[in-house]
Amino acid sequence: MNTELLNLFPKNYMASRERFRGQITHVQEHWPNAELHQYALAEHPELTLDWLRAEALTQPEKLIILTTGEHGAEGIVGAAMMQLFIEEYLPRLNPQNTGLLLVHAINPWGMQHNRRVNSNNVDLNRNFIGDGKIFIPAANPEYRPLHPFLNPQKTLRGSLCSKLEFLSKLIKIMVSPGQSALRSGMLMGQYEFSQGLYFGGGQIEEETWVMVDLYRKAVQPYAQILHLDMHTGYGPRYQMSLVNSPTERRAPTELKTAFNYPEVVAAIPEEFYAIQGDMIDWVYLLVQTEFPEKMLYATAFEFGTLGTSLPAAIRSLRAMIFENQVHWHGALREATARRVQADFSELFAPTEKTWRAKAIADAQQAFNGILRDQGFF
Numbered sequence: 001m002n003t004e005l006l007n008l009f010p011k012n013y014m015a016s017r018e019r020f021r022g023q024i025t026h027v028q029e030h031w032p033n034a035e036l037h038q039y040a041l042a043e044h045p046e047l048t049l050d051w052l053r054a055e056a057l058t059q060p061e062k063l064i065i066l067t068t069g070e071h072g073a074e075g076i077v078g079a080a081m082m083q084l085f086i087e088e089y090l091p092r093l094n095p096q097n098t099g100l101l102l103v104h105a106i107n108p109w110g111m112q113h114n115r116r117v118n119s120n121n122v123d124l125n126r127n128f129i130g131d132g133k134i135f136i137p138a139a140n141p142e143y144r145p146l147h148p149f150l151n152p153q154k155t156l157r158g159s160l161c162s163k164l165e166f167l168s169k170l171i172k173i174m175v176s177p178g179q180s181a182l183r184s185g186m187l188m189g190q191y192e193f194s195q196g197l198y199f200g201g202g203q204i205e206e207e208t209w210v211m212v213d214l215y216r217k218a219v220q221p222y223a224q225i226l227h228l229d230m231h232t233g234y235g236p237r238y239q240m241s242l243v244n245s246p247t248e249r250r251a252p253t254e255l256k257t258a259f260n261y262p263e264v265v266a267a268i269p270e271e272f273y274a275i276q277g278d279m280i281d282w283v284y285l286l287v288q289t290e291f292p293e294k295m296l297y298a299t300a301f302e303f304g305t306l307g308t309s310l311p312a313a314i315r316s317l318r319a320m321i322f323e324n325q326v327h328w329h330g331a332l333r334e335a336t337a338r339r340v341q342a343d344f345s346e347l348f349a350p351t352e353k354t355w356r357a358k359a360i361a362d363a364q365q366a367f368n369g370i371l372r373d374q375g376f377f
């Protein structure tokens with residue numbers, strides 16, 4: 001096992017941010033004009049969105065955007081891939097015609113507190129509502145009947161009795177008519193229950209505004225844009241999936257060949273699941289409506305963690321529900337709260353060495369395939 005590669009995974013938000021900021025000197029060896037920027041959260045000024053930006057030195061043609069930590073807790077794996085990209089791929093790009101936008105922790109509060117959501121409980125990947133659309137609380141009627149199951153309004157009891165209660169409720173939902181709505185109703189996002197899972201917010205969040213501004217400014221000089229966004233939690237355990245926007249014109253089968261990459265899916269209900277307020281969808285919308293002459297390929301790296309079996313799906317749902325329940329209502333015992341936190345961490349930042357090594361290998365294969373296909377080297 002290559003321990004140097006495993007060191008790519010940071011311990012926590014603060015250590016990761018410090019390392020990221022330190023990369024500026026390395027980037028400046030290739031792009032002397034590179035700049036490090038920060039945005040401090042209004043209510044948590046010690047937490048920042050950090051980004052490295054560099055314009056092409058002579059002839060702006062291509063822009064590469066790498067983003068991480070939109071779902072805070074997923075930022076540990078995201079930061080590993082960012083560091084990998086900076087060390088291995090950045091030196092192979094052409095600074096003369098290529099610009100960079102590298103974003104560390106879109107959701108710094110979530111990364112610091114090991115939550116997916118921001119401090120307002122908003123899932124930022126349900127918050128990029130554009131195209132003149134507004135936030136409608138009743139936007140997802142399938143979620144409402146699931147609310148009591150997904151968001152228990154009480155203190156979490158001992159872990160065994162809570163697990164049994166969870167399972168009996170789950171079985172009731174699964175045998176009732178309309179059980180197919182469980183996954184879609186939940187994952188699409190909801191705008192009604194502000195303490196619930198997959199809450200997309202009631203307005204555009206601060207972090208979302210920062211990103212919207214950043215994207216709009218960054219893409220302007222470039223004819224071709226590549227955007228790679230790092231996530232964890234979905235898909236097979238030892239296989240990263242490229243998850244494309246439904247807006248992407250090329251089919252997954254075509255892209256598998258073009259990238260020489262085994263797992264490419266589109267974010268449509270048959271292959272993945274539908275999402276409202278998705279960031280990548282918003283970037284496509286930005287380019288289509290404001291810069292229709294530009295070329296864009298944007299995708300999410302989804303590093304699978306627990307896997308796709310039914311028991312894995314149940315474990316993963318339980319980890320999400322318990323973590324949110326403990327956050328709002330506490331746990332009867334401290335030990336239960338700790339176990340819930342540990343299960344949640346494993347769901348979004350697995351610690352197993354074999355998992356981490358495979359995640360790096362998959363990212364290398366995808367970076368190689370995509371950067372070559374898109375003409376970056």
Ligand SMILES: [Zn+2]
Pocket residue numbers: 070071074125230231232233
């Ligand atoms: Zn995510």
